[in-house]
Amino acid sequence: MLEYDSHCACPVKRNDDIIHVDCASHIYPDGVQGIHNMCFHVHEREIVAVCGGNGSGKSTLLEHLNGLLLPSSGRVYVMGEELTGATKNEIWRYVGLVFQRPEDQLFAPTVLDDVMFGPLNMGMSMPEARKAAVEALESVGATGMDDRLPAYLSGGQKRLVAIAGVLAMKPRVIAMDEPTSDLDTWHSELIERIIVRLRNEFGISVVMATHDLDMVARLADRVCILKRGAIVGEGTPRDIFYNRALVEGSGLAVPKVVEIYHDYCYHFNKEPDMRPLNVHELIEAMR
Numbered sequence: 001m002l003e004y005d006s007h008c009a010c011p012v013k014r015n016d017d018i019i020h021v022d023c024a025s026h027i028y029p030d031g032v033q034g035i036h037n038m039c040f041h042v043h044e045r046e047i048v049a050v051c052g053g054n055g056s057g058k059s060t061l062l063e064h065l066n067g068l069l070l071p072s073s074g075r076v077y078v079m080g081e082e083l084t085g086a087t088k089n090e091i092w093r094y095v096g097l098v099f100q101r102p103e104d105q106l107f108a109p110t111v112l113d114d115v116m117f118g119p120l121n122m123g124m125s126m127p128e129a130r131k132a133a134v135e136a137l138e139s140v141g142a143t144g145m146d147d148r149l150p151a152y153l154s155g156g157q158k159r160l161v162a163i164a165g166v167l168a169m170k171p172r173v174i175a176m177d178e179p180t181s182d183l184d185t186w187h188s189e190l191i192e193r194i195i196v197r198l199r200n201e202f203g204i205s206v207v208m209a210t211h212d213l214d215m216v217a218r219l220a221d222r223v224c225i226l227k228r229g230a231i232v233g234e235g236t237p238r239d240i241f242y243n244r245a246l247v248e249g250s251g252l253a254v255p256k257v258v259e260i261y262h263d264y265c266y267h268f269n270k271e272p273d274m275r276p277l278n279v280h281e282l283i284e285a286m287r
């Protein structure tokens, strides 16, 4: 059980928190407030979506999860240990961050070197790091790219290699910033399948920051809605997405299924009480 010396009173705190962002605020050097009074949790084996309009603080929050940014006030705990300047070099391995632009992450001369970098940095021997990297590339379906130059990969391939790079470190949590932005349907679906496998097969929790609520409706166990640097709503996708005022008031559009169901209920003068989240449920609800 994790025990926190905490003043954070938000309702979703549980004993299996892997990450606990405790009332953290971050002010950038130019004085802009990225997040404030942020209480955020990541539990074991869950997919949690962080959704909000542009500039709502999604990336700032994600960068606090592995110590890339430290809060100006408040605290962040990973597996019960507080992230500080002194501890973050030990703790970062538990939380892998996949950037919105994979170019920001890939720098080695070959794909294999890139994916081996994290494991080597963690202290694995060369053969161990190679094994971890090969396995991670296989897991994301990026085999046969070992000798390629990362800069010359397609956007979708770069995203896969970036995910493999954090997966090779065997983290407890992978945080992905806009994991499917700029990807075609085929690559988006591939990334969605990888996210589900990370939770179901590897037991890794995934935090994804995104505007794509259709994807969130398909994948997430829990949704946090951010607005102006704070969480304004949190719950299951069904509870959150059927609160249109909350979603639309935060600069987002409800998932298509929700919109169609609302229109259907309005048109046929029905109570919108079935709350479908996917096409199968929608068809059932409209029977």
Ligand SMILES: Nc1ncnc2c1ncn2[C@@H]1O[C@H](COP(=O)(O)OP(=O)(O)OP(=O)(O)O)[C@@H](O)[C@H]1O
Residues within 6 Å of the ligand: 028, 029, 030, 032, 033, 034, 035, 052, 053, 054, 055, 056, 057, 058, 059, 060, 061
């Ligand atoms: N390096 C920085 N220096 C100063 N201000 C920053 C910096 N990065 C982000 N901000 C500001 O912090 C606030 C939150 O930005 P953040 O990038 O976290 O939002 P976001 O929800 O990820 O946005 P988007 O969806 O557009 O990527 C914004 O006002 C932004 O201008």
